[in-house]
Amino acid sequence: MAVLTAQEDDFPRWYQDVLTKAKLAENGPSRGTIVIRPNGYALWERMHAEVDGRIKAAGAHNAYFPLLIPMSFFEREAQHVEGFSPELAVVTHGGGKELAEPLAIRPTSETVIGEYMGKWIDSYRDLPLLLNQWANVVRWEMRPRIFLRTTEFLWQEGHTAHATEREARQYARRILHEVYEDFMRNILAMPVIVGRKTTRERFAGAANTMTCEGIMRDAKALQMGTSHELGQRFSQAFDITYSTADGTHDHCWTTSWGASTRMLGGLIMCHGDDFGLVLPPALAPVQAVVVVVKESDGAVTRAASTLADELQACGIRTKLDDNGSQGFGWRATEWDLQGVPIRVELGPRDVADNVALLFRRDTREKSTVALSSVVDEARKLAFRIQDDMLAAATARRDAVIVDCATLDGTREIAQAGVARVPWESVGDAGEAELAAGGLTVRCLQRGDGSLPEPDDDTGVLAYVARAY
Amino acid sequence: MAVLTAQEDDFPRWYQDVLTKAKLAENGPSRGTIVIRPNGYALWERMHAEVDGRIKAAGAHNAYFPLLIPMSFFEREAQHVEGFSPELAVVTHGGGKELAEPLAIRPTSETVIGEYMGKWIDSYRDLPLLLNQWANVVRWEMRPRIFLRTTEFLWQEGHTAHATEREARQYARRILHEVYEDFMRNILAMPVIVGRKTTRERFAGAANTMTCEGIMRDAKALQMGTSHELGQRFSQAFDITYSTADGTHDHCWTTSWGASTRMLGGLIMCHGDDFGLVLPPALAPVQAVVVVVKESDGAVTRAASTLADELQACGIRTKLDDNGSQGFGWRATEWDLQGVPIRVELGPRDVADNVALLFRRDTREKSTVALSSVVDEARKLAFRIQDDMLAAATARRDAVIVDCATLDGTREIAQAGVARVPWESVGDAGEAELAAGGLTVRCLQRGDGSLPEPDDDTGVLAYVARAY
Numbered sequence: 001m002a003v004l005t006a007q008e009d010d011f012p013r014w015y016q017d018v019l020t021k022a023k024l025a026e027n028g029p030s031r032g033t034i035v036i037r038p039n040g041y042a043l044w045e046r047m048h049a050e051v052d053g054r055i056k057a058a059g060a061h062n063a064y065f066p067l068l069i070p071m072s073f074f075e076r077e078a079q080h081v082e083g084f085s086p087e088l089a090v091v092t093h094g095g096g097k098e099l100a101e102p103l104a105i106r107p108t109s110e111t112v113i114g115e116y117m118g119k120w121i122d123s124y125r126d127l128p129l130l131l132n133q134w135a136n137v138v139r140w141e142m143r144p145r146i147f148l149r150t151t152e153f154l155w156q157e158g159h160t161a162h163a164t165e166r167e168a169r170q171y172a173r174r175i176l177h178e179v180y181e182d183f184m185r186n187i188l189a190m191p192v193i194v195g196r197k198t199t200r201e202r203f204a205g206a207a208n209t210m211t212c213e214g215i216m217r218d219a220k221a222l223q224m225g226t227s228h229e230l231g232q233r234f235s236q237a238f239d240i241t242y243s244t245a246d247g248t249h250d251h252c253w254t255t256s257w258g259a260s261t262r263m264l265g266g267l268i269m270c271h272g273d274d275f276g277l278v279l280p281p282a283l284a285p286v287q288a289v290v291v292v293v294k295e296s297d298g299a300v301t302r303a304a305s306t307l308a309d310e311l312q313a314c315g316i317r318t319k320l321d322d323n324g325s326q327g328f329g330w331r332a333t334e335w336d337l338q339g340v341p342i343r344v345e346l347g348p349r350d351v352a353d354n355v356a357l358l359f360r361r362d363t364r365e366k367s368t369v370a371l372s373s374v375v376d377e378a379r380k381l382a383f384r385i386q387d388d389m390l391a392a393a394t395a396r397r398d399a400v401i402v403d404c405a406t407l408d409g410t411r412e413i414a415q416a417g418v419a420r421v422p423w424e425s426v427g428d429a430g431e432a433e434l435a436a437g438g439l440t441v442r443c444l445q446r447g448d449g450s451l452p453e454p455d456d457d458t459g460v461l462a463y464v465a466r467a468y
Numbered sequence: 469m470a471v472l473t474a475q476e477d478d479f480p481r482w483y484q485d486v487l488t489k490a491k492l493a494e495n496g497p498s499r500g501t502i503v504i505r506p507n508g509y510a511l512w513e514r515m516h517a518e519v520d521g522r523i524k525a526a527g528a529h530n531a532y533f534p535l536l537i538p539m540s541f542f543e544r545e546a547q548h549v550e551g552f553s554p555e556l557a558v559v560t561h562g563g564g565k566e567l568a569e570p571l572a573i574r575p576t577s578e579t580v581i582g583e584y585m586g587k588w589i590d591s592y593r594d595l596p597l598l599l600n601q602w603a604n605v606v607r608w609e610m611r612p613r614i615f616l617r618t619t620e621f622l623w624q625e626g627h628t629a630h631a632t633e634r635e636a637r638q639y640a641r642r643i644l645h646e647v648y649e650d651f652m653r654n655i656l657a658m659p660v661i662v663g664r665k666t667t668r669e670r671f672a673g674a675a676n677t678m679t680c681e682g683i684m685r686d687a688k689a690l691q692m693g694t695s696h697e698l699g700q701r702f703s704q705a706f707d708i709t710y711s712t713a714d715g716t717h718d719h720c721w722t723t724s725w726g727a728s729t730r731m732l733g734g735l736i737m738c739h740g741d742d743f744g745l746v747l748p749p750a751l752a753p754v755q756a757v758v759v760v761v762k763e764s765d766g767a768v769t770r771a772a773s774t775l776a777d778e779l780q781a782c783g784i785r786t787k788l789d790d791n792g793s794q795g796f797g798w799r800a801t802e803w804d805l806q807g808v809p810i811r812v813e814l815g816p817r818d819v820a821d822n823v824a825l826l827f828r829r830d831t832r833e834k835s836t837v838a839l840s841s842v843v844d845e846a847r848k849l850a851f852r853i854q855d856d857m858l859a860a861a862t863a864r865r866d867a868v869i870v871d872c873a874t875l876d877g878t879r880e881i882a883q884a885g886v887a888r889v890p891w892e893s894v895g896d897a898g899e900a901e902l903a904a905g906g907l908t909v910r911c912l913q914r915g916d917g918s919l920p921e922p923d924d925d926t927g928v929l930a931y932v933a934r935a936y
Binding site: 029030033034035036037038040041042044045061062063064065066067068069070073085086087089090091092093095096101102105115116131135136138141142151152154169291296361416425 | 473496498501502503506508509510512522529530531532533534535536537538553555556557558559560561562563564569570571575578583584599601604606609610619620622717781829851923
């Protein structure tokens with residue numbers, strides 16, 4: 001009877017079932033690649049639009065840089081090449097000939113964008129230079145998993161150059177909070193933990209990495225978006241300099257930041273239940289579906305169609321399901337799977353009584369409302385679902401976070417939850433020990449929940465968990 | 469004094485000057501790749517939005533397929549592999565190891581999408597299957613030219629499967645007219661010539677290729693978007709079959725269609741003049757700029773800022789230029805270069821007189837209008853410019869099209885214009901001869917301007933020209 005494996009029985013299999021049954025994505029023809037089907041891509045388009053709007057509001061401009069990067073570019077920054085070399089896909093032949101210099105498919109674009117920043121920046125008047133690109137990247141993945149770890153993935157990568165360390169730091173934080181955290185909390189309804197990565201977990205080549213960590217329903221963490229201060233490492237490697245107002249020359253301070261199709265995995269695993277996807281209304285491509293439960297003489301379809309038009313007209317993304325060739329049960333299961341937040345169900349009896357049934361996907365509660373107030377109620381319900389989903393996800397997250405004070409305690413708690421422990425009880429050595437057991441320090445946070453300064457470890461707390 | 473090489477003196481150099489001076493794009497680090505700078509990318513984002521809306525209105529859904537395609541996929545369709553083999557970029561190494569099977573970077577995605585269509589289509593109920601993807605593709609390019617021929621370019625590629633040849637044909641034509649032609653005429657203000665390609669000029673693997681051909685200011689043609697009937701070739705190669713209502717099995721009829729960043733080159737070369745870009749208002753990322761010509765006591769900036777807000781509020785994409793650190797002449801040159809359709813200029817005298825100067829970029833005409841009617845006039849002017857630009861481009865196009873009746877006449881006319889000649893006067897042999905001299909049959913059209921049937925050559929006219 002059940003369409004999906006129950007989460008409790010086998011969470012990874014439930015995840016795979018949702019991907020397949022909801023037709024979100026499947027494996028591509030070569031290892032680690034995926035096909036994002038229309039249902040999955042519609043979610044990504046909504047993410048793209050919301051994140052893109054926030055990036056533009058933060059003053060950055062979209063541009064596009066080449067997919068293929070000369071191998072020599074990577075070698076200019078020591079830590080960067082060390083981090084990415086094992087993951088590169090390399091083009092050795094083009095146009096039927098072997099290439100003089102092999103080209104890497106971009107795993108990220110700091111190097112090629114650094115090269116152009118160096119050309120474009122001349123004086124302090126050119127700063128800050130705030131760029132972003134939406135692109136595909138390739139990182140050879142040994143243990144691929146759809147959306148979470150794939151050889152090719154889609155993302156945005158921002159790259160900025162500033163006159164001072166302070167400005168670069170402020171901007172990297174602004175992106176973290178105003179773009180990523182805001183989008184994840186207010187659109188994805190995910191109460192991400194915002195913190196700083198440990199030195200061990202930094203991006204290859206970064207001076208400081210900040211992160212938004214989501215907690216999934218199986219208590220595992222998922223890194224959802226990161227923002228990096230790159231210091232002057234890339235500006236030295238790529239000669240990104242500027243002349244100051246008083247005529248001296250200095251290297252810029254650069255940042256980079258990214259969020260990817262991995263967020264699709266987070267969305268599924270943070271909110272999904274045994275019936276399928278559960279979408280927050282702010283993200284949902286379809287916010288309400290009006291379903292003709294059963295038709296008799298055409299009156300139900302007419303009423304449903306009018307209702308759907310009214311909902312759409314008042315700004316609710318609406319779909320009409322008047323598919324008479326499939327039974328209602330089959331269709332309800334399908335809309336459950338797709339996670340559509342609000343279902344308006346209409347049958348002959350409802351139309352006769354001038355009512356409709358309002359079903360909310362998150363709590364599965366039903367209520368009967370007058371036909372004339374469906375639009376009003378649906379609009380209010382959309383806001384309520386959005387708030388309730390964030391509250392529910394926050395409650396689930398908080399229920400698995402356990403405070404402790406020792407490395408042993410941390411190890412035990414993090415087997416099935418998230419340990420919050422003073423970083424001084426872990427330290428670099430403890431972190432390495434935890435890592436050997438498959439546990440990672442997801443991020444560091446100050447006691448009041450704020451972001452610690454890059455080099456200030458005093459009194460900070462570590463979140464330790466299993467992670468995707 | 470002149471910022472750009474004059475078109476009359478050296479058209480290719482003028483084009484290169486516009487790209488550079490307007491900061492639209494430049495060459496990437498490896499041959500044939502390009503960097504699309506924010507000014508260029510903003511144009512592409514507007515194209516993307518307009519084309520995407522039309523594709524969705526035609527019922528297709530966006531999806532995403534892998535960048536890397538096993539080489540063996542190409543070998544399944546004979547004409548396709550023959551056409552694309554010389555242009556492939558090949559990944560031979562991934563994750564530090566040599567791959568068992570090399571992977572091609574997609575030059576187009578018929579093969580990989582065909583593979584999945586085969587999996588997803590079961591019965592006639594699954595048809596039509598209408599997919600589209602926005603993606604980058606790589607075709608090794610021997611004579612690269614920014615936007616026109618680049619090794620990597622951005623595009624959309626639609627792929628559909630249908631139950632009958634008739635339905636596939638109708639859909640391929642619908643895309644040609646309702647998506648491409650409509651977008652190009654009504655948004656880009658380009659009077660494209662819509663026709664069918666000759667057998668020689670068909671897409672590799674297509675049974676029929678239809679095209680929109682733009683005519684540039686130098687009378688050269690540019691293929692701007694194509695729509696292909698693929699017959700049953702790919703459905704046979706990739707086993708895309710369906711069961712009919714009466715239980716038999718049949719191969720689908722497929723189509724594919726694409727338009728790319730090449731349209732940016734068309735936009736520049738169809739409308740641009742010696743002052744730079746000239747953008748049609750419907751496309752322009754910034755439709756109006758309000759320029760503070762000179763400031764005295766802050767009153768001009770206040771008035772300009774109010775005006776900019778009012779223009780924006782009434783739906784005109786507006787920017788305020790209150791940059792006092794640069795002289796007006798320098799800034800006016802810059803807005804000319806960027807092709808912003810409407811310039812509202814305000815100086816202290818204007819504010820005192822309660823007027824503003826309205827400058828239209830296409831004709832360079834100026835008019836003085838009362839401050840209180842600027843918004844109204846600007847709105848009307850935007851429509852007028854859009855109409856006038858299409859009319860002007862149509863007049864330029866028609867001025868270079870010359871009717872003739874012989875192959876010799878065609879050859880002579882097409883040196884500096886577009887020859888329209890009965891196809892029976894050219895034929896396959898004549899076409900090959902013309903090609904040897906760098907002239908191509910851009911498309912075939914019926915005498916009344918309509919699209920000829922795929923196999924009906926009787927009485928059709930050929931457009932012959934030099935082309936990008």
